[in-house]
Amino acid sequence: MSLIPAIGRVFLSFLASTGRLAMFAGVSVSHIFRPPFYPRLLLRQIIEIGYYSLPVVGLTAVFTGMVLALQSYTGFARFNAEGAVATVVVLSITRELAPVLTGLMVAGRIGAAMAAEIGTMRVTEQIDALSTLATNPYKYLIAPRLLAALIMLPCCVLIADIIGVYGGYLVAVHKLDFNPAVYLKNSWQFLELVDVISGLVKAGVFGFLIALMGCYHGFYSKGGAQGVGSATTNAVVSASILILGFNYLITEAFFSQ
Amino acid sequence: MNGRPVKIALRGLTKSFGKKHVLRDLDLDIYEGESIAVIGASGTGKSVLLKNIVGILTPDSGSIKIDGEEVTGLSGNARDRVNRKLGMLFQGAALFDSLPLWENVGFGLMSAHGVSRADARIAAIERLRQVGLDEDSADRFPADISAGAQKRVGLARAIATEPEILFFDEPTTGIDPIMGDVIDKLIVKSVKELGATALTISHDMDSARRIADRIAMIHEGKIAWVGDVAKIDNSGNEIVDQFIHGRVDGPMSASLLGTPAA
Numbered sequence: 001m002s003l004i005p006a007i008g009r010v011f012l013s014f015l016a017s018t019g020r021l022a023m024f025a026g027v028s029v030s031h032i033f034r035p036p037f038y039p040r041l042l043l044r045q046i047i048e049i050g051y052y053s054l055p056v057v058g059l060t061a062v063f064t065g066m067v068l069a070l071q072s073y074t075g076f077a078r079f080n081a082e083g084a085v086a087t088v089v090v091l092s093i094t095r096e097l098a099p100v101l102t103g104l105m106v107a108g109r110i111g112a113a114m115a116a117e118i119g120t121m122r123v124t125e126q127i128d129a130l131s132t133l134a135t136n137p138y139k140y141l142i143a144p145r146l147l148a149a150l151i152m153l154p155c156c157v158l159i160a161d162i163i164g165v166y167g168g169y170l171v172a173v174h175k176l177d178f179n180p181a182v183y184l185k186n187s188w189q190f191l192e193l194v195d196v197i198s199g200l201v202k203a204g205v206f207g208f209l210i211a212l213m214g215c216y217h218g219f220y221s222k223g224g225a226q227g228v229g230s231a232t233t234n235a236v237v238s239a240s241i242l243i244l245g246f247n248y249l250i251t252e253a254f255f256s257q
Numbered sequence: 258m259n260g261r262p263v264k265i266a267l268r269g270l271t272k273s274f275g276k277k278h279v280l281r282d283l284d285l286d287i288y289e290g291e292s293i294a295v296i297g298a299s300g301t302g303k304s305v306l307l308k309n310i311v312g313i314l315t316p317d318s319g320s321i322k323i324d325g326e327e328v329t330g331l332s333g334n335a336r337d338r339v340n341r342k343l344g345m346l347f348q349g350a351a352l353f354d355s356l357p358l359w360e361n362v363g364f365g366l367m368s369a370h371g372v373s374r375a376d377a378r379i380a381a382i383e384r385l386r387q388v389g390l391d392e393d394s395a396d397r398f399p400a401d402i403s404a405g406a407q408k409r410v411g412l413a414r415a416i417a418t419e420p421e422i423l424f425f426d427e428p429t430t431g432i433d434p435i436m437g438d439v440i441d442k443l444i445v446k447s448v449k450e451l452g453a454t455a456l457t458i459s460h461d462m463d464s465a466r467r468i469a470d471r472i473a474m475i476h477e478g479k480i481a482w483v484g485d486v487a488k489i490d491n492s493g494n495e496i497v498d499q500f501i502h503g504r505v506d507g508p509m510s511a512s513l514l515g516t517p518a519a
Binding site: 124126133 | 308311312313333336337338340341343344345347348349351352353354355364365368369414418424
């Protein structure tokens with residue numbers, strides 16, 4: 001009997017959350033373009049998001065490239081198509097695996113950290129303190145993180161592209177006895193600029209989504225340590241789902257015939 | 258009050274959270290240069306009152322005027338302009354834990370007043386000295402110091418920009434009585450030196466007596482009594498008497514214990 005009102009409440013709550021997120025994103029983005037700017041904070045976030053993510057991004061990319069070469073070789077060998085391994089590796093890495101896996105890894109590392117840091121600032125009144133010091137929290141806390149993630153995710157993905165392809169090369173040449181020159185030639189021959197560009201566009205969108213989810217859930221966290229914990233979980237889960245969803249939409253936009 | 262102009266005027270201030278009505282049509286005038294303490298039992302809306310004045314919360318209805326300017330509903334640069342007149346010591350100090358102490362103290366100078374980092378550091382160290390912390394502590398982080406020292410740093414941060422109005426939210430909560438006395442004396446000294454208007458939220462009567470010129474008692478979302486600190490022991494108000502003597506029985510019992518008044 002109370003099912004319909006319950007469904008209604010959930011639907012209204014969803015609409016309210018979506019509206020609040022849209023307003024949060026709009027206000028935050030507007031502060032990226034309006035002075036005063038905080039270059040020191042931007043630089044700190046660039047280092048945090050870009051530089052400190054390199055080890056995890058690099059390891060993910062190199063192992064992904066290696067496994068991809070090995071898997072595609074064992075599969076293609078069944079119908080004598082081993083020559084396509086290099087092309088499959090380079091296209092898979094640049095179009096899909098580097099941006100998506102980098103996005104997911106950075107969401108776990110950076111999205112969670114942002115939600116925890118901003119959430120702790122919220123529950124300990126540090127964000128309120130910013131306001132009383134005539135400093136806009138959106139401008140000081142959110143805008144530098146959004147901009148830094150937007151800039152650094154494509155950089156990380158470009159590096160992941162190179163390392164991932166190199167991982168495939170290592171396995172192909174040293175384990176599967178491919179000719180190095182032929183492998184590299186095959187990698188270059190079928191690679192088009194749009195393959196790399198589409199991956200970088202994805203990375204920019206994913207970076208924005210990761211920072212947005214981390215900041216949003218942290219900013220609206222409440223209820224002490226438990227609230228910060230929930231914000232951290234929600235930030236990672238929502239960013240991961242959005243990454244997978246937007247990955248499809250961007251792929252559709254670039255490659256749909 | 259002695260012909261002083263009203264610095265902060267609150268009229269019909271109302272604030273609810275869901276079905277819980279915290280502030281109900283509250284009126285209060287705070288005069289320029291005075292130090293007023295708002296006392297009341299826990300959960301009666303003292304902090305909500307303060308957060309409405311500084312713009313952290315927005316009242317459901319009513320008016321808040323600072324220097325005659327309506328500040329309810331202000332946002333963005335207009336709110337920041339008003340907030341440059343303010344300084345606030347938070348209950349838990351609310352220091353930025355990613356910044357060293359000197360950056361916490363100099364934050365307002367650098368962020369809102371355009372002071373260079375080098376000059377802000379010099380000014381911050383001077384403020385830290387004023388609250389009894391030496392130069393060596395400037396590069397330490399909030400997590401490395403005691404709760405009492407955090408309150409001192411919070412006070413140094415609140416006064417660093419020499420604001421016209423100072424707010425103190427439960428300044429002695431969570432620290433020992435001796436440190437509480439020290440903080441109170443620092444507050445009185447700082448307010449006098451700056452010539453600022455001060456509003457203190459407290460349920461510590463000893464602290465309120467030390468800090469304030471006037472005391473206002475908040476009960477059920479309204480100001481139940483306001484008067485000079487010297488008159489509070491003979492206020493003739495049953496609510497004030499019950500609160501300052503810490504009695505269980507009295508007119509506040511119904512709202513505090515959820516039972517009819519004795």
